[in-house]
Amino acid sequence: MSTRDRALLDEVETLLAMEAHRDHPLHSALSRLYHRHLEQRDRLERLVNIADGFQQSAQQDLHQTRHQLDRQLRRQRKLSRIADRYQDLLHERNQALEDASSRDPLTGLANRRRINRQLKRTIAESERRGRPFSLAMVDIDHFKRINDRYGHAAGDRALIVLAQALESALRVDDFCGRWGGEEFLVVLPNTDLVQAESMVTRLCDRLRDLDLGLAPDGPRVTASGFITEHRPREDYRDTIRRADRALLSAKRDGRDRLYQAE
Amino acid sequence: MSQDLNLPGSVSTPEIQSDWQAGRLSMQGDSYPENSFDLFSQVIDWVEAFLERESRPLALALELVYLNTSSVKAMMDIFDLLEDAHQAGREVDVVWHYDPRNDRIAELAEEFKEDCTFPFAIRPREVPA
Numbered sequence: 001m002s003t004r005d006r007a008l009l010d011e012v013e014t015l016l017a018m019e020a021h022r023d024h025p026l027h028s029a030l031s032r033l034y035h036r037h038l039e040q041r042d043r044l045e046r047l048v049n050i051a052d053g054f055q056q057s058a059q060q061d062l063h064q065t066r067h068q069l070d071r072q073l074r075r076q077r078k079l080s081r082i083a084d085r086y087q088d089l090l091h092e093r094n095q096a097l098e099d100a101s102s103r104d105p106l107t108g109l110a111n112r113r114r115i116n117r118q119l120k121r122t123i124a125e126s127e128r129r130g131r132p133f134s135l136a137m138v139d140i141d142h143f144k145r146i147n148d149r150y151g152h153a154a155g156d157r158a159l160i161v162l163a164q165a166l167e168s169a170l171r172v173d174d175f176c177g178r179w180g181g182e183e184f185l186v187v188l189p190n191t192d193l194v195q196a197e198s199m200v201t202r203l204c205d206r207l208r209d210l211d212l213g214l215a216p217d218g219p220r221v222t223a224s225g226f227i228t229e230h231r232p233r234e235d236y237r238d239t240i241r242r243a244d245r246a247l248l249s250a251k252r253d254g255r256d257r258l259y260q261a262e
Numbered sequence: 263m264s265q266d267l268n269l270p271g272s273v274s275t276p277e278i279q280s281d282w283q284a285g286r287l288s289m290q291g292d293s294y295p296e297n298s299f300d301l302f303s304q305v306i307d308w309v310e311a312f313l314e315r316e317s318r319p320l321a322l323a324l325e326l327v328y329l330n331t332s333s334v335k336a337m338m339d340i341f342d343l344l345e346d347a348h349q350a351g352r353e354v355d356v357v358w359h360y361d362p363r364n365d366r367i368a369e370l371a372e373e374f375k376e377d378c379t380f381p382f383a384i385r386p387r388e389v390p391a
Contacts, residue, residue: 083331
């Protein structure tokens with residue numbers, strides 16, 4: 001209440017209380033008006049108090065709800081973050097498994113599984129573009145002698161050296177894998193038989209020059225290769241079978257050579 | 263609580279043991295159960311009951327590896343229970359062991375640890391040489 005209102009009320013109260021005004025014709029009406037005013041003022045104050053109380057409790061509720069919402073959001077974010085990271089972890093695990101299941105554990109080259117998969121792609125690509133592609137089987141001659149003389153661990157190390165040499169000699173789109181014990185399959189996309197022959201000859205030369213780290217001045221190996229061009233609409237397994245069969249019969253004729261399909 | 267947990271674990275569920283007397287709960291393995299609510303509600307009930315009825319310390323020994331999203335949520339709920347208890351003055355602690363060859367798990371345990379003010383250790387398990 002303002003000071004002016006207070007002063008006015010005080011003045012009215014004082015006037016009403018004075019004996020001299022008791023018989024004034026307005027005294028009774030003013031007195032009733034005055035009391036009526038006091039009552040109304042109390043009611044108004046009570047009303048304001050109640051409204052304030054409601055507002056305060058609503059504000060507290062709001063504050064609490066906001067706090068809970070913030071907490072839930074934080075939790076939700078944390079949950080998503082952790083769940084995403086677990087998913088990444090799973091994805092990496094899958095990749096590692098996929099990788100492990102398609103590689104030869106000794107040499108790190110593609111195993112048969114991966115070679116077959118890659119060959120299917122190469123065939124599709126070659127047929128789509130109408131381009132030739134060739135296959136070569138490369139077999140290390142008399143590898144058994146290395147195992148017999150230096151032991152299997154040394155033989156394994158030699159195979160790793162050979163595999164690395166083979167892989168590093170290939171062009172970007174070429175592809176090789178370990179087909180069997182000391183037998184490597186080389187896939188040469190966009191390559192006809194004539195180009196393949198010079199490629200594989202160079203490859204075998206390179207293997208022949210290789211120091212296998214078996215002993216000082218230790219043995220060098222020779223390799224036999226059989227190359228063939230994929231025939232249109234031929235199943236890749238048949239191409240490999242042709243190469244493999246011919247390699248076997250070629251080995252009977254002598255080693256350290258390169259043979260071609262008829 | 264008379265009923266301690268002793269779940270053998272499977273490919274998709276962790277091994278879970280509780281010891282009411284010792285105030286210990288341990289969980290090991292992967293967790294991507296078909297119904298994670300069924301699995302974790304038992305664990306959460308056990309933790310809640312222990313914290314409510316006992317005043318002794320509670321220790322969690324974890325060696326969890328892969329967790330799916332609902333399992334992550336359940337673990338967050340369990341850590342929240344521990345946090346509330348800790349705020350109320352109870353003695354609780356977590357030790358999370360991981361295979362040192364897979365330190366990504368340690369990073370994930372660190373994520374869980376964030377916001378927890380009770381003792382929460384992340385330790386590499388000793389691997390036999």
